[in-house]
Amino acid sequence: MVRTYALLAWTWTRAAMAYRASFAIMVVLGVCLTAADVAVILVIFSHTTALAGFTRDEVLFLYGSAGLPFALCDLFVSNVDRVSQHIKAGTLDAMLIRPVSTWLQLAADRFTPTRAGRVLQAAGVLGYALAVLDLDARRLWMLPVMVVTGAVIFASIWTLGGAVQFLLTDAPEVINSFTYGGGQLTQYPLSVYGRDLVRGVTYVVPLAFVNWQPALYVLDRDDPFGTPGFVRFLGPAAAAVLALLAALAWRQGIRHYRSTGS
Amino acid sequence: MPPRRRPDHNPGLPLAGPRTGPGTACHRAITLRRCVSFSLYARLVRYGFRKHSTYVGAALAGAFTNSVFGVLRAYILIALWQVRPNLAGYDVTTAVTFCFVTQAFIGPMQLFGGGLTLPERIRTGDIALDLVRPAPLQLWTLAEDLGRAAYLLLLRGVPPMLVGAAVFGITVPQGPARWLGVLACVTAGVVVSFAWRYLICLSVCWLADDRGVMVCSLLLTTLLSGMMVPLPLFPGTLGEVVRALPWAAMAQAPADVYLGTAPIGPTLAFQAMWAAALLALGALATRAVRHRVVIQGG
Amino acid sequence: MIETDRAGRSFKVRGAVVHAVRDLSFRIEPGEFVGCLGPNGAGKSTTIKMLCGILTPTSGRVRVAGLDPSRARTALARRIGVVFGQRTTLWWDLPLRDSFELIRLLYKVDRKLFEVRLDELTEALDLGGFMRTPVRQLSLGQRMRGDLAAALLHAPEVLVLDEPTIGLDVVSKAGIRSFLLRVNAERGTTVLLTTHDLGDVERLCRRVLLIDHGRLAFDGTVGDLMATAPGQATIEEVVTRLYTRGRAVPPPVEPV
Numbered sequence: 001m002v003r004t005y006a007l008l009a010w011t012w013t014r015a016a017m018a019y020r021a022s023f024a025i026m027v028v029l030g031v032c033l034t035a036a037d038v039a040v041i042l043v044i045f046s047h048t049t050a051l052a053g054f055t056r057d058e059v060l061f062l063y064g065s066a067g068l069p070f071a072l073c074d075l076f077v078s079n080v081d082r083v084s085q086h087i088k089a090g091t092l093d094a095m096l097i098r099p100v101s102t103w104l105q106l107a108a109d110r111f112t113p114t115r116a117g118r119v120l121q122a123a124g125v126l127g128y129a130l131a132v133l134d135l136d137a138r139r140l141w142m143l144p145v146m147v148v149t150g151a152v153i154f155a156s157i158w159t160l161g162g163a164v165q166f167l168l169t170d171a172p173e174v175i176n177s178f179t180y181g182g183g184q185l186t187q188y189p190l191s192v193y194g195r196d197l198v199r200g201v202t203y204v205v206p207l208a209f210v211n212w213q214p215a216l217y218v219l220d221r222d223d224p225f226g227t228p229g230f231v232r233f234l235g236p237a238a239a240a241v242l243a244l245l246a247a248l249a250w251r252q253g254i255r256h257y258r259s260t261g262s
Numbered sequence: 263m264p265p266r267r268r269p270d271h272n273p274g275l276p277l278a279g280p281r282t283g284p285g286t287a288c289h290r291a292i293t294l295r296r297c298v299s300f301s302l303y304a305r306l307v308r309y310g311f312r313k314h315s316t317y318v319g320a321a322l323a324g325a326f327t328n329s330v331f332g333v334l335r336a337y338i339l340i341a342l343w344q345v346r347p348n349l350a351g352y353d354v355t356t357a358v359t360f361c362f363v364t365q366a367f368i369g370p371m372q373l374f375g376g377g378l379t380l381p382e383r384i385r386t387g388d389i390a391l392d393l394v395r396p397a398p399l400q401l402w403t404l405a406e407d408l409g410r411a412a413y414l415l416l417l418r419g420v421p422p423m424l425v426g427a428a429v430f431g432i433t434v435p436q437g438p439a440r441w442l443g444v445l446a447c448v449t450a451g452v453v454v455s456f457a458w459r460y461l462i463c464l465s466v467c468w469l470a471d472d473r474g475v476m477v478c479s480l481l482l483t484t485l486l487s488g489m490m491v492p493l494p495l496f497p498g499t500l501g502e503v504v505r506a507l508p509w510a511a512m513a514q515a516p517a518d519v520y521l522g523t524a525p526i527g528p529t530l531a532f533q534a535m536w537a538a539a540l541l542a543l544g545a546l547a548t549r550a551v552r553h554r555v556v557i558q559g560g
Numbered sequence: 561m562i563e564t565d566r567a568g569r570s571f572k573v574r575g576a577v578v579h580a581v582r583d584l585s586f587r588i589e590p591g592e593f594v595g596c597l598g599p600n601g602a603g604k605s606t607t608i609k610m611l612c613g614i615l616t617p618t619s620g621r622v623r624v625a626g627l628d629p630s631r632a633r634t635a636l637a638r639r640i641g642v643v644f645g646q647r648t649t650l651w652w653d654l655p656l657r658d659s660f661e662l663i664r665l666l667y668k669v670d671r672k673l674f675e676v677r678l679d680e681l682t683e684a685l686d687l688g689g690f691m692r693t694p695v696r697q698l699s700l701g702q703r704m705r706g707d708l709a710a711a712l713l714h715a716p717e718v719l720v721l722d723e724p725t726i727g728l729d730v731v732s733k734a735g736i737r738s739f740l741l742r743v744n745a746e747r748g749t750t751v752l753l754t755t756h757d758l759g760d761v762e763r764l765c766r767r768v769l770l771i772d773h774g775r776l777a778f779d780g781t782v783g784d785l786m787a788t789a790p791g792q793a794t795i796e797e798v799v800t801r802l803y804t805r806g807r808a809v810p811p812p813v814e815p816v
Binding site: 004007008011012014015090091093094096097098099100101105109110258259260 | 613637668
């Protein structure tokens with residue numbers, strides 16, 4: 001499956017590389033676009049040394065550790081939320097006659113290699129934050145776990161967004177508030193947000209486990225909302241549950257499409 | 263004998279005859295004169311409104327997304343204002359209101375770009391049909407865009423404000439004079455935004471790949487219009503420069519008028535100046551496009 | 561090779577139940593070349609979608625190459641090739657060559673075999689001139705040839721075509737028809753073709769299915785078809801009679 005995806009993505013990459021100058025410009029612009037979010041953080045911290053109890057470098061750490069899985073998903077999986085476009089254009093039928101899962105085809109369709117710039121940008125910010133923060137080396141094992149869990153969570157949200165479009169073909173933009181909204185939310189410490197919102201993103205849509213809860217462990221800080229210590233390690237479990245839900249929703253969506261037609 | 267007047271003759275044009283018929287200098291002058299009637303543009307505004315009112319689902323979905331982002335950004339500003347109250351001359355409530363007002367502007371001012379069908383028409387060549395109409399392309403498109411903005415102001419502008427009011431509480435302009443000022447500045451903001459987007463769209467004519475320009479425009483507009491963070495927060499001279507740029511006229515300026523932190527007159531003048539400058543550039547660009555498309559057939 | 565047993569498909573449209581296809585039973589043996597006729601809205605496209613696995617039947621049974629399309633979609637996909645006349649199965653923004661490459665990857669066709677097949681199809685369909693052109697810039701005839709090649713690259717046993725000659729000029733139609741005959745004769749590919757063009761039926765199909773109002777109204781050879789209305793000279797007249805059974809017939813238009 002991974003091999004099929006990689007080969008498909010490579011075909012799109014080759015086609016994009018035929019326009020070298022355009023390719024390079026788009027990579028640079030992609031980096032600039034996401035760097036704008038970093039610029040906002042820097043502007044905010046030009047007026048204060050701490051935001052909701054977190055320093056600038058800690059916020060950059062949060063930004064990078066959420067931004068990296070988000071950018072990875074944006075690169076590899078985000079096209080899954082174009083279900084509604086494909087249904088309207090009739091191209092979903094063309095995918096159903098191929099011997100490959102529709103999810104894979106949708107994810108690989110119009111693979112945009114220029115988004116890789118954003119991955120590098122997020123990794124760069126994360127690297128900077130790790131370098132300047134004085135972190136306990138024994139806690140750093142959580143870092144790769146964070147990135148993987150984060151990627152699974154974002155990918156699941158994107159998949160759920162796509163699955164919903166089998167029913168709500170006319171309003172696909174609603175999904176953006178969960179996918180890109182989730183990306184925006186996780187850039188800052190959750191102590192910035194209200195209690196109800198934080199509860200929502202901990203127990204309903206587990207965005208808190210993308211970077212907040214694991215980061216509390218890595219930074220060795222207490223949760224301002226008072227969740228007990230073991231919650232820091234629930235990330236993989238939350239991601240697994242969400243992924244299962246997303247897979248079921250997707251299958252249901254395809255079944256719905258095939259039993260009602262377009 | 264003088265030519266007889268036909269009953270359906272347009273009184274704006276001279277009668278046909280040997281001195282005014284085809285081939286004469288008079289005829290050439292008439293056919294080159296542009297049709298500039300107010301009722302035409304009023305109709306185009308209405309048409310633009312009606313065209314976009316068919317996409318209710320998309321507009322409401324956009325309103326939902328804008329509201330969600332408004333809530334997220336508001337929390338961040340609240341956290342900042344907790345450590346620095348009265349930063350940049352705003353208090354907490356004003357800052358939160360600023361947040362939702364700029365989110366409300368996303369729809370009408372199209373701060374994420376788009377809203378014009380020009381790039382597609384340029385790519386397919388249909389732009390040639392638009393250019394031979396007896397009305398300036400830029401004014402025509404502006405009229406339709408104003409209709410679109412009016413519709414989106416209602417459907418994507420009002421909901422985030424309501425959400426902001428419900429979740430946090432927002433400030434509201436005092437008095438009818440200020441409300442009129444807000445309306446004038448919002449309209450001016452739409453015009454500036456249109457003029458910028460129009461220029462970007464026309465650039466498609468000269469570039470093989472328009473995505474780069476679109477992303478560049480997106481970057482400049484989102485960062486410099488005040489949508490991501492209030493422009494007064496930009497430090498020092500950078501802040502002053504940024505507030506003088508056209509993108510500030512799109513969102514920051516009308517937002518400040520709404521909040522009462524800026525006077526109506528000078529703000530309107532600032533917006534009008536940029537609108538005039540960009541529209542003038544647009545007119546030059548249109549002439550260049552006409553030359554390229556209609557005369558050269560490119 | 562293709563078998564339906566009282567297959568049916570109904571839709572709920574604004575509260576009412578619409579039977580697009582009902583009680584459809586037919587059997588197509590391997591190597592046959594079958595045409596499918598029917599007035600607009602008769603249920604031909606719905607039938608094709610059920611055979612491909614895009615739509616699941618609401619009643620009855622469908623089997624293609626021994627597989628149930630609604631359960632074994634991916635297994636079946638390797639053994640059938642589909643051409644939609646009104647839409648393309650190619651990738652809109654990519655050059656034709658890249659579309660074929662994606663198909664090779666999706667169907668996991670061995671590279672050497674793929675190159676041989678591609679050369680054959682390029683020759684037979686004259687694709688060489690526009691291999692590097694993006695699909696969206698191709699003319700209708702070129703795109704249709706591209707779609708045909710795309711459907712046959714993985715050497716399927718069954719080829720299903722939904723109005724492949726629609727909108728094509730006379731020369732393009734003739735080219736596609738002779739190609740389809742070759743595919744059926746040389747490789748023994750079973751071909752099922754829906755069409756409005758009776759010229760396709762006359763020149764290509766040994767057997768004809770006529771679907772009207774969702775039911776199978778006729779199943780037999782072209783000769784049998786002509787025999788249903790002795791006295792009618794042309795196939796147009798025969799088919800018009802079958803489409804408009806019992807209803808007022810518009811008078812035939814005489815050539816000027």
